Amino acid sequence: MLCDDCKKKPASISFKEVLPDKTIELNLCDECASKRGLLVTRKLSPVEILQKLLRQRSEQDEKVICPRCYLSLAEFKRIGRFGCSDCLTTFTSHIQHLIKQIHQSDRHIGRKAAPGTKQGLEVYRLREELKKALESESYEDAAKIRDQLREYGIKDV
């Protein structure tokens, strides 16, 4: 089938528009379709952009290593995942453009993390210690830990 517009090239796409009084059907080649603004070139998704950017590798990548979790920039580029909360800072100068290209922004303007009392971390640590103290029958220690837990408002211990 030839393109309805240029009548020269073979039609590659068909469009159908149903209107209240009639139905329009068009068979067009790519070129004529984009002339009519019907062919929208698909934008890459964030995941696809990330994959594309991560393929840009350099020999230096093996030498940039996160001091906390030991993830290297090279490994980051292989797996596309950070190893800990320090990786981003370590790699910033190398990946700034990456975030910007993926999201068209590299500036967070949303919610901010509450300073977080970290009470949970402490209560959990105490509970684990209490468990150990009871297991080893160190009841004096257990009583002390229990008092500390009560200060956090935990009653059922």
Place this chain on the structure above:
Amino acid sequence: MASKMFDNIRWLIPSSKKTLPCGEESEIVVSSRIRVARNLSSIPFEVKMKAADAEYLIGLVKSIIDDRLAGEFLNLKDMKPLEKESLLECHLVSPGFIRKDKPASVFIKEGGNVSVMVNEEDHLRYQGISCGLNLVNLSSAVFEVEEMIGNNVDYAFNDDYGYLTSCPTNIGTGMRASVFMHLPGLVFTNEVEKVLKGALQIGMAVRGIYGEGSEIRGSLFQISNQHTIGFREEDLLERTTKLAKMIIDIEKKARDVILTKARNEFEDKIFRSLAILRSARTISSGEVLNLLSAVRFGIGVGIVKEITLATLNEILVVSRPANIQLFFGELLEEQERDIKRAEYIRQKLGVN
């Protein structure tokens, strides 16, 4: 033994205990979903995490939740394959979650609207699901839990980049808002591709039912935000809601066109579909999905009056392969499943 097998999640099926009221436009919008990713700065992220770190995080989160929230806390390693599948069908866990080999858990808050996955790709993945277009209410429900846990732990947060995530595609708000829509009008008038391409142009993603790459069945589509940084959470919710409303308008117009042009054909299709659902003796979940699509359309345009959307939504969830077994409380082979599914649907639609 059978009936007691799945007691810890059976209360989810059917999903009658939902605490969140249904949102707007529920004849076109099947459900709204929100996912928020969070990590702790004190523990290595997923790829560098040891089993001991994973166990520690589960214990910590469980202790925080136990003191404050009612619901079910389930460890992945204790879950039966069917339970995992069922939670997936209810959209309370992700496909990635049930495949994890490190220790992982999920907390399902009472009511079944909000869940928290521990040790998925991120330390914490908060999820919410509600029927209808309901992103704003849903986000309050999700962030209530996110904040409650956040007040007790050290979320990984950077002033420039916001909440830090395993994958750079989720950084910033860590939030993905999605709307799951039924668009038979657009499918029939061949406008679906045009609308979906337009969505991509403005930074929104379009997917099938179970996430990336899955086929589009029963005229069901999901739209969601692609970018997670550079927007406030409420902007992302608004943009997603706005696009959903735009698509709803186009869908409604398409439905008008269909009804003016081909009312008889469509009434026939709708009532035949309903008749099959009411009389089938054996039926697959795929067929149910397609028949329900026609009936949902019938309810939406006022042709079918005696069935509610709530009933339809329930059938949609319960007739999935794992859920139907959970509903009857027994393991069923595919053939038995198809028979039981037909039985359940006849009963739901008031036929014996």
